[in-house]
Amino acid sequence: MTSLATTQRSLADHAVRHPLWPPLTAGCPVTSTDEVAYPLEVDYAYDRVPADLFSARDLTAPRGLERWAPLLPPLAAPGLGEGGTPLVRLSDGVYVKDESRNPTWSHxxxxxxxxxxxxxxxxxxxxxxxxxxxxxxxxxxxxxxxxxxxxxxxxxxxxxxxxxxxxxxxxxxxxxxxxxxxxxxxxxxxxxxxxxVSSMTETAHTGHPFGPEGYKTIAYEIFAELGRMPAAVYLPTGYGELLFGVTKGFTELVKLGHAGSVPRMYACEPAAAGALAEAMRTGRHAAQVPVGPTDAYAIDCAVGSYRGVVALEASDGAALTVTDAQMAAARDELASQGLWFELSSAAGLAGLRAHGPADAEGPVVCVATSSGFKDIATASPDTAYGPMPGDWDTVLAAVEKAGGLPG
Amino acid sequence: MTSLATTQRSLADHAVRHPLWPPLTAGCPVTSTDEVAYPLEVDYAYDRVPADLFSARDLTAPRGLERWAPLLPPLAAPGLGEGGTPLVRLSDGVYVKDESRNPTWSHxxxxxxxxxxxxxxxxxxxxxxxxxxxxxxxxxxxxxxxxxxxxxxxxxxxxxxxxxxxxxxxxxxxxxxxxxxxxxxxxxxxxxxxxxVSSMTETAHTGHPFGPEGYKTIAYEIFAELGRMPAAVYLPTGYGELLFGVTKGFTELVKLGHAGSVPRMYACEPAAAGALAEAMRTGRHAAQVPVGPTDAYAIDCAVGSYRGVVALEASDGAALTVTDAQMAAARDELASQGLWFELSSAAGLAGLRAHGPADAEGPVVCVATSSGFKDIATASPDTAYGPMPGDWDTVLAAVEKAGGLPG
Incomplete structure (x- = not known):
């Protein structure tokens, strides 16, 4: 099935449309202002989406992004088997969408x-x-x-x-x-x-107009695997492309009649930055913020994007901020259950733990974006270790320190 | 569907059987000799395997290892979504089974x-x-x-x-x-x-008797995805557990009537070690070898296992050795197609490129085991870089060096 993409349209005004080609990689030339550069998004012929696209199909059907080709721009470049990542259930029932399982180990x-x-x-x-x-x-x-x-x-x-x-x-x-x-x-x-394929605009992030379409597939996969909409989704948020794309995917599922409402989307930014939280607080379409010290280097963005505001408004969601200590606690919680993520990737779970309702009526999903190999502390000299003596007391001391002695 | 595992049996003599529990983690106590410790393997009630286990099923069926539960020991520990890794096709048609797509990014x-x-x-x-x-x-x-x-x-x-x-x-x-x-x-x-869960024996590797059963699922997945048997499979080989497990999976497919013959299996060891090649050369059940300098630290094993010999005999395969330079060339070839593996992981493709027939009658698969983050050169101080000047000539020089100037 080929792509049903039709046009590019401005997020600022859906009536402002441009042809699908060429991709307008510097934001909308019509609606952008000196204050805010507005991104474009891709529109589709939704009335032509196959009715069974989201229902179970046999294992010989395309996997990964190919499965969703009608609702993506044309996949003209060869793939590496991206997408199709697992939902891992933590011991308290929260789901983690493990995006470290992609070809270069991130979303x-x-x-x-x-x-x-x-x-x-x-x-x-x-x-x-x-x-x-x-x-x-x-x-x-x-x-x-x-x-x-x-x-x-x-x-x-x-x-x-x-x-x-x-x-x-x-x-x-x-x-x-x-x-x-x-x-x-x-x-x-x-x-x-x-x-x-990243943003060329200074006053607000716009980025590649087609890129966030790829993130929609996270929403499709969550819906297909759970067999229903989650109640809430928590995501690490930098420029808001992931947040926007996943929200758009859920919105399309509602538009196509597969579900009644979009999950509440929670943007989780480092407290040291927080451009989207600032935009929401001040009622602006995008904000710029000073960036303080943080180890969450993957999401410590000084400028926001209108995409984030659009996503939170469409989902009755909220912008949350999390401290490095809260992200580190979430990272450690994930590692204690066998999942090693970089600090920024744990922002979603950190947002849930710090601000989340304990009583969401339905599944709660945290998107975790990237492996611990990318953490700022990984491979730093102070993580190295030297030889140890080969006696039993050394073993016992290490086991006791790790909490592994039989009680 | 629950496990059909029945007993543990000695690889040295299939008539020597032990109960399934407890797992005999120090090799077979009956058949092992002073010279060679013999591993055990798990046997199954093959006559009770569902006929449709290997045929296409709908996407709501279990994914990953759970799908193959009848032919695995009981999966009593919770999973992390392991297995279900993609087969990526290189530009010359060779398939790479990308095992870096597992929960801790290796097979x-x-x-x-x-x-x-x-x-x-x-x-x-x-x-x-x-x-x-x-x-x-x-x-x-x-x-x-x-x-x-x-x-x-x-x-x-x-x-x-x-x-x-x-x-x-x-x-x-x-x-x-x-x-x-x-x-x-x-x-x-x-x-x-x-x-x-790793070997406790000194004179030959035995390891956990249940462990290699997990590797069988690589064979099942390859068969299910290709819709046929590959002609040949090249695998990085250290102690031979991966080689043994994948070969056993293909052998079971033949035994169950799904295919006519087992692919030729090629064990690819570093030339600096090569215990399996030595065992095959000398007609022994397992060999010990001196280990020379090599960066393929994941597979530079001084002792072999009878598992490797069993696998090569069952598949009319061969033990190949590859130099660090051949592995580095294979690693670079993979990276040039968007796949970053550690040096040891490229041993399979290196074996194919150095020794493989150009005319295999059917698909050829190289198993690539683990991500480039684990490479010995990764994060070494000489891979760091400092600031560069922000002028156009700096960009042009870098682009030219990378071969990216328009012709």
């Missing part, structure tokens, strides 16, 4: 399959992105898979394992000063013919 | 779901393992998930990201000298009531 693969597909379909000569880690490596992987060169603008201070990750797929990796990044991205687009 | 999760289940079902007080990385972290994750304490004996010289990984799940991590490991493991078993 970003869903976005990049779609955004790199857009680049391939529109004849781009390469891919350019700026990223603190997961997004850049994922973009590089999908570019490599599609046979396109890739330029990444990254922080020179990435955690050591993440630095290796960003360079793994053969991209040109650049650690220029932050203020030079967007001008150089734009030049890479205009002079080299590359397509940007 | 070991299939083994540990089964082995920790055996520990839970037999009333163990904890889990003990020795490991260079993936196996230990996976054992710790499944122990945590099951609420059991875990003791890991690991190298003090693990790569820095792997050191963080081994400690992530709350296990007691011990870096005692190598010669002290097995005596201390045995004492942990006898004095603390823990169950060993």
């Amino acid at each position: 970003k693969d869903r976005l990049n399959r779609v955004a790199v597909s857009a680049a391939v379909a529109s004849g781009a000569r390469g891919i350019v992105a700026s990223s603190s880690g997961n997004h850049g490596a994922s973009a590089a992987a999908y570019a490599a898979r599609a046979g396109l060169p890739c330029v990444l603008f990254v922080s020179p201070y990435a955690p050591p394992a993440v630095a290796s990750f960003l360079r793994a797929y053969g991209a040109a990796v650049l650690t220029v000063p932050l203020e030079a990044v967007r001008p150089l991205m734009r030049r890479t687009v205009t002079e080299l013919g590359y397509q940007a | 070991k999760d299939r083994l540990n779901r089964v082995a920790v289940s055996a520990a839970v079902a037999s009333g163990a007080r904890g889990i003990v393992a020795s490991s260079s990385g993936n196996h230990g972290a996976s054992a710790a994750a499944y122990a945590a998930r099951a609420g059991l304490p875990c003791v890991l004996f690991v190298s003090p010289y693990a790569p820095p990201a792997v050191a963080s990984f081994l400690r992530a799940y709350g296990a007691a991590v011990l870096t005692v000298p190598l010669e002290a490991v097995r005596p201390l493991m045995r004492r942990t078993v006898t004095e603390l009531g823990y169950q060993a």
Whole structure:
């Protein structure tokens, strides 16, 4: 089944439509103002969606993103088996959507399959992105898979394992000063013919108009696996692309008649930043905030996006902020149940534990975005250890410290 | 559907049978000799396997290991969504079974779901393992998930990201000298009531008798996804548990009448070790070899197992060895197609590229075991980078070096 995508439309005014091609990667040229750049989204011929798209089908049907091809832009770039991640049930019944089970071990693969597909379909000569880690490596992987060169603008201070990750797929990796990044991205687009798969706008985040469509598949998978809508979903939130995409997926399920209402969506931002919380508090469409110290480097964004506001309004949701200590507690709780995530990835569970209702009427899902290998503490020198003596007392002391002596 | 497991039997003599419980974790007490310790395997009531187990079923059926419960020992420990990994097709048509898509990002999760289940079902007080990385972290994750304490004996010289990984799940991590490991493991078993999920024998590897059963599911998944048997399978090989398990899975498919013959199985060991190649060359049931320098630390084993010999004989396969340079070339080839694996994980593709027939009559599958985050070079200080100047010439130079300038 091929894509039913029809047009791009402005989030600021749904009446403002643009053709599907080329992807408008710098926000809506009609509705954006000096104050707020407005993202575009993709619209579809919803009346032509197959009625059985969300019902059970046999195991020989396409898996991952291909399963949802009618409700995605054309998947012109080859995939790596992204999507189809498990819902793992914690001991108290909360579900964790484990997005570390994607091809580059984060949710970003869903976005990049779609955004790199857009680049391939529109004849781009390469891919350019700026990223603190997961997004850049994922973009590089999908570019490599599609046979396109890739330029990444990254922080020179990435955690050591993440630095290796960003360079793994053969991209040109650049650690220029932050203020030079967007001008150089734009030049890479205009002079080299590359397509940007992260935001080129300064005053508010817009990003690739097709990218968040990939995140809709998280909502589809949750609905298909639970057999119903969850009551609430908690997500780590930086620029709000994940939040927007997942919310849009649930909204489409309602629009298509498969469920009665959208789950409450909770955006979980680091307390050290919180651009969406600030926008909601002040009634603006997007906000800029100072960023304080935090180890949640994947989501400590200084600018927000109108996408986040749209998602929270559509779902009667809320913007929550969580401290590093709350995220660390959530990360440790997940590890104690066999799931190792990076600090930012635990923001969803942290939001639930710090602010969540104990009495949600239905399943509660926390989206966990990326593996512990990307944590800022991973592979730092103080996590190394030296040799220990080989006697039984050493074993007993270590076992006792870990709480493993029989009672 | 519940498990159809019936007994444990010796690989050395199938007539030598033991009850299914308790798991005999130190090899067969009847058939083992001073020269070779023989592993046990699990037997099943094959005449009671449902006829439709391997045919397509709807998407609401159990996923991952649960799908194959009749042909596994009882899955008494809770899972983390292991298994169900994708087959990714390289540009030349070779398939890569991407085992980095498991809960702790390696194939070991299939083994540990089964082995920790055996520990839970037999009333163990904890889990003990020795490991260079993936196996230990996976054992710790499944122990945590099951609420059991875990003791890991690991190298003090693990790569820095792997050191963080081994400690992530709350296990007691011990870096005692190598010669002290097995005596201390045995004492942990006898004095603390823990169950060993890695080998306790010195003269040949035996390991947990239930563990390799988990690897059978790789064969089942490949068969179900391709809709036929592959012609050949290339696997990274250390102690041969993966090789044995996958081969057993294919053998069962033939036994159950779903296919005519078992694929040729190719064991790919580092040239710096190669215990299985040595056993095959000398006609022995297991060999010990000196281990030379290699970065393939996940599979540089000094002792082999009779499991490997059994698997190669059952499949008319062969033991291949690959150099670090051949593994590095295979790792780079995979990364250039969007797949980042650790060096050891690329041994399968390296074996195919170095020794494989170009004319296999049917699909060829390489099993790739674990993510690039575990590579010995990952997060090493020489992979770090500093700031760069923010001018266009810096971008152009980097793009040119990466081969990304439009021609």
